[in-house]
Amino acid sequence: MGPLREPGLAHATRPPRLLLSCAMNKAHLEYCASPEWAETVRKHIIPGTTSGLDLGDHLLEIGPGPGLTTDVLATMVPRLTAVELDPDLAAALERRFAGTNVTVHNGDATATPFAAGTFSAAICLTMLHHLPTPADQDRLFAELNRIVRAGGVVIGSDSLDSPEFRSFHDDDICTPIPPETLAERLRAAGFTDIQVETNPFAVNFHARAS
Numbered sequence: 001m002g003p004l005r006e007p008g009l010a011h012a013t014r015p016p017r018l019l020l021s022c023a024m025n026k027a028h029l030e031y032c033a034s035p036e037w038a039e040t041v042r043k044h045i046i047p048g049t050t051s052g053l054d055l056g057d058h059l060l061e062i063g064p065g066p067g068l069t070t071d072v073l074a075t076m077v078p079r080l081t082a083v084e085l086d087p088d089l090a091a092a093l094e095r096r097f098a099g100t101n102v103t104v105h106n107g108d109a110t111a112t113p114f115a116a117g118t119f120s121a122a123i124c125l126t127m128l129h130h131l132p133t134p135a136d137q138d139r140l141f142a143e144l145n146r147i148v149r150a151g152g153v154v155i156g157s158d159s160l161d162s163p164e165f166r167s168f169h170d171d172d173i174c175t176p177i178p179p180e181t182l183a184e185r186l187r188a189a190g191f192t193d194i195q196v197e198t199n200p201f202a203v204n205f206h207a208r209a210s
């Protein structure tokens with residue numbers, strides 16, 4: 001699996017002390033919309049996390065941000081629904097993906113309006129640390145287990161904690177996942193067939209909804 005670098009670590013300047021209405025500071029948001037991040041997503045993150053896994057006919061993406069992940073994922077499935085908390089980012093995505101196989105929902109992925117078993121699979125890339133607390137992350141895991149069909153795969157990747165990572169999230173939400181806790185937390189949310197692996201930059205997982 002290729003390296004999964006946290007957005008901006010190699011390039012971060014200290015972000016301005018400005019908290020946007022969304023869950024990302026300005027520097028972070030700009031990096032998540034950059035050509036460099038697009039290439040990392042396309043070459044490393046998506047192949048590294050999805051390889052060998054069947055995404056089915058209706059993929060749910062959590063926290064697409066500017067949507068560089070969505071651009072790639074939308075080519076891999078017949079239908080994709082993206083849930084984005086930030087209203088401005090969601091509106092921009094809705095405009096950009098109008099008339100395609102992508103539907104955008106502006107809302108909180110920890111409590112969605114979707115019926116149980118709506119999706120064939122779900123994926124959350126570099127977004128779990130943007131949830132305010134570990135309890136919110138656990139609520140998201142439980143919600144994904146509810147809205148993905150039994151046996152469908154749920155995939156995630158998130159950056160590992162480090163001083164550099166924290167500094168990039170100055171004035172921003174930053175709740176890194178301790179990798180050693182993840183398998184048990186996914187089990188508690190109802191998942192089976194849980195696989196967790198780490199590389200020098202990130203923790204990756206996939207598991208089956210029950």
Ligand SMILES: C[S@@+](CC[C@H](N)C(=O)[O-])C[C@H]1O[C@@H](n2cnc3c(N)ncnc32)[C@H](O)[C@@H]1O
Nearest residue numbers: 023063064065084085086108109125126127130
């Ligand atoms: C760092 S960005 C990641 C963007 C994209 N996944 C990528 O890897 O390029 C995290 C995104 O998650 C969104 N987010 C945070 N909490 C969320 C929630 N509870 N529900 C849906 N989206 C959320 C943020 O608004 C932000 O757009």
